[in-house]
Amino acid sequence: MQHSYRALSFDGDGTLWDFDSAMRQALEDATHLLRSAGAFQPDGPVTADWLREVRDHVAGLEEYRGKTMESIRLASFQRAVAQCQISDAGLAQELHETYMEARWKRLQTYRDVPDALVALSSRYRLALVTNGNTHPYRVDLDGVFDAVIVSAECGLYKPDPKIYLHALLQMELKPADVLHIGDDPVEDVDAAQRAGIDAAWVNRQNARWPYSASPRLTVSDLGELTTLLLG
Structure with a gap:
């Protein structure tokens, strides 16, 4: 693949680590705690799906x-x-602590990620651009990224393309210097492209691309991306 990228920026949740599985399991733990307290939501039993809807x-x-x-x-x-x-004043805090402990304990990178990032870092500067709250050290990726852009810290949120422009400023690069890699067609691919940055779609679920404007690349995982970029 012919390119002149100097850096790669990555989404976190759903791209580098399996946030949905960790969240689901953590919500199941919170659900069990609520049920143990005798809780019933207005329309029936407490479920993880209901807790997600409330959130x-x-x-x-x-x-x-x-x-x-x-x-x-x-x-x-x-x-x-x-x-x-429920009248227990401390129950919500206990639920929160149970959820967060379970979420961090279960959060893991996808298997292809660690080796791919090591290989890619030999040629490119790496950045993390995320709407989430997972810092690299939480998933044993501390020190991997040259820049870490977290929405809650910079005040810019995907799909606003300004978050990608902010990342460029942090790395002192131009849009043509960067390829952004992410799993979300809107927040990662479309938003990055609106900032003038090429985007690669990580399609781990073998889904159909939903829009007419296509990403620069489509890959099934970071192993495939590494092969395309490093040859």
Whole structure:
């Protein structure tokens, strides 16, 4: 593959590590704790899906715009406990601590990621650009990235292309210097391309590309990306 990239930027959740599986398992732990307290949500038994719905509702409220993921998650547990009409004042905090402990314990990179990043770092500068709250040290990737751009810290959120321009400023690079790699067609591919940056779509689920404008590259994992970039 012919290119002149000087750096690669990566999304985190769903690209480098399996956030959804860790979150699901952590929500199951929180669900078990709520059920043990005798909780029932208004429409029936407490479930992980319901807790996720409550969290998504809270995240969409204007008062939580720009708040940290941790504060949104705690607020969602507070709302869930209130809706279950549980009077235990400390239960929401206990749910939050249980969830966070389980999430960090279970969060892992995909198997292809560590070796691929080592190989790619031999030729390119690497950056992490994420809306999430996982710093590299949480997944044994401390020291791998030359720049780490976290939305809650810089105040810019995907799919706003300004977050990619911010990353360019941090690395003192031009759009043509960078290839962004991510799993989300909107937040990663479209947003990066609107910033003038080429994008590679990591399609781990063998999904169909949903839009007419295509990414620069489509790969099934980072092993395939490494082969294409390093030859």
